[in-house]
C-alpha cells in the first residue's frame with residue numbers, strides 16, 4: 001500500500017483535497033514537502049530566521065577572532081595570519097549571503113554581485129538612497145522588500161545592467177523604479193533620462209502611477225505619451241527637455257522618433273527599462289521587436305544602462321542580453337517559467353464549446369466571489385460572451401482593443417473600484433496588470449501558450465494574497481494541455497492523471513497556436529426572439545455608460561490631467 005492509498009484509507013476512502021490538506025498530506029508523505037515559493041510568505045515568515053542567522057553569523061566571526069587572539073598568545077598550535085582571518089571572514093560572509101539567497105529562492109549570475117538587502121533601511125545606510133524614497137515605499141504599505149527587490153535594487157544601484165525574472169505579482173515594478181528614482185535625484189531639464197517601455201497602455205499607466213507615488217516629493221517630471229499629447233504636438237526638441245522619465249508603449253514612442261525630424265530625443269537616457277521583456281522581444285505581428293530596436297538605437301548615450309524584467313524567461317531574450325549587455329547580472333526568483341503557486345489552479349474539462357457556458361453558469365450558480373477576470377482568445381469572442389453574460393444579468397463589462405481608449409480607461413477604473421464584478425478580456429490584459437484582490441481568473445478559452453497561462457493566472461494571487469484560477473478545456477484543446485497540467489501539478493494542485501500522460505504536442509503545433517487562435521463555435525445561447533430585447537438593453541447600458549464617461553472626462557480626470565502637466 002503506498003502512502004496515497006494509506007492516506008485514503010485513513011480518511012475512509014474519501015478523496016482528499018491535497019491542496020487544502022497539504023500539511024497533513026506532507027506529514028504522511030503523500031506529497032513532497034514544498035517550500036512556500038510565493039515571494040511574500042517567504043520573506044514575512046523568515047524575518048525571525050533572518051535575525052537569528054545574523055546573530056549566529058556574528059557569533060561565528062567573534063569566535064574566529066577569539067581563536068586568533070588565543071593563538072596570538074601562543075597557546076594554540078597554529079597562528080592565524082591576518083590574511084587567513086580576512087579570507088575566513090569573507091568566506092563566512094559569502095556563506096551567509098548564499099544561505100539568505102537560497103532562503104529567498106534568489107539565484108544570481110554575474111560578476112561583482114552586491115549582496116541582497118534584507119530591509120529597505122539598508123538602501124539608506126549602504127547605498128545613500130534618500131529617506132524620502134523609503135518613506136514613499138512605506139506609504140505604499142511596502143514594509144519589507146520582496147525577493148526580487150532585495151536583489152535587483154542593489155544591482156541597479158550599482159549601475160549594473162540586469163536581466164530579471166520573478167513570479168507574477170512579486171513587485172518587479174518597484175524593483176526597477178526605486179533605483180531609477182534614486183539615480184535621477186531630481187528634475188534637471190536635460191530631457192528624458194530614463195525610459196520604461198511596457199507592452200500595453202494599461203500597464204504603462206499603472207507603472208506611471210506607481211512612479212508618481214514612489215517619487216513623491218522629488219518633483220521629477222514623469223511623462224506618459226498619450227494620443228492626446230501626440231495630437232497636441234506636445235513634443236519638440238525643446239519641450240521634451242522639461243521631462244525626466246518617460247513611460248510608454250513602444251509604438252507611440254517609435255512614432256515620435258520616426259518623425260522627420262524626430263520630435264523626441266533619447267540622447268540623454270541613462271536607464272532604459274524593458275518591462276515584460278519577453279513579450280517585447282517577440283517577433284510578432286505587433287512588430288514589437290522592430291520597435292524595440294528603434295528605441296534601443298535612439299538611446300545613444302555611451303553610458304546608457306538597460307534593465308529587462310519579466311515573470312517569464314525566454315532563451316531569445318537571455319541570449320540577446322548576454323551577447324549585448326556588458327557586465328550583465330541575471331537575477332531569477334523561484335523556478336523559471338512556473339505559475340505563482342499561491343494560486344489554486346484547476347483544469348476543468350467542459351466537453352465542447354457549448355459546455356463552457358454551462359460550466360460558467362454553474363460556477364455563478366455555486367457562488368462567484370468578485371472581482372473575476374475572464375480570458376477569451378479574441379475580441380469577437382469577448383463581445384459574444386459579454387452579450388451572453390449581460391443577458392444573465394451579471395454585473396459584467398468587457399475590454400479589448402476595439403474599445404476606445406477612454407472606454408478602456410473607464411472599464412479599468414470601474415473594475416478597480418469594484419463597480420464591475422466580472423471583466424471579460426483578451427490577452428491585452430494578460431500582462432502586468434495589477435488589479436488588487438482578483439479572486440478568480442477563468443480561462444474561458446484555453447491559453448495559446450504556457451507563458452500566456454502563467455501571466456493570465458498571475459492576475460490573481462498577487463502581493464501574497466491567495467487566488468484561484470479555473471481553466472476550461474474541450475476535446476480540441478490538446479496543444480499545451482499536458483505542459484500546463486504538469487505545471488498545475490508541480491504547483492501542488494490536483495490534476496487528473498491522464499492529462500499528464502497525453503502525447504507531447506509538437507513544436508510546430510505550439511507555434512501555430514501561438515500565431516493564430518483556433519476556430520471555435522460562436523458563444524451564443526440566446527433565443528432569437530430575445531435578441532431584439534437584448535440589443536435594446538445593451539443600447540440603454542451603453543448610453544448610460546457614455547453619459548457617465550462624459551461626466552468623468554469633464555470631472556476629476558480632467559483636473560488630474562491638469563495637475564500632471566509639466
Ligand SMILES: Nc1ncnc2c1ncn2[C@@H]1O[C@H](COP(=O)(O)OP(=O)(O)OP(=O)(O)O)[C@@H](O)[C@H]1O
Nearest residue numbers: 142144145146168169170171172173311432434463
Ligand atoms: N515590498 C512590497 N510589499 C508589499 N507589497 C508590495 C511590495 N512590492 C510590491 N507590492 C505590491 O505587489 C503587487 C504586485 O506588484 P507588481 O505589479 O510590481 O508585480 P509584478 O512582479 O510586476 O507582476 P507582473 O509580473 O504580473 O507584472 C502590487 O499591488 C504592489 O503594490
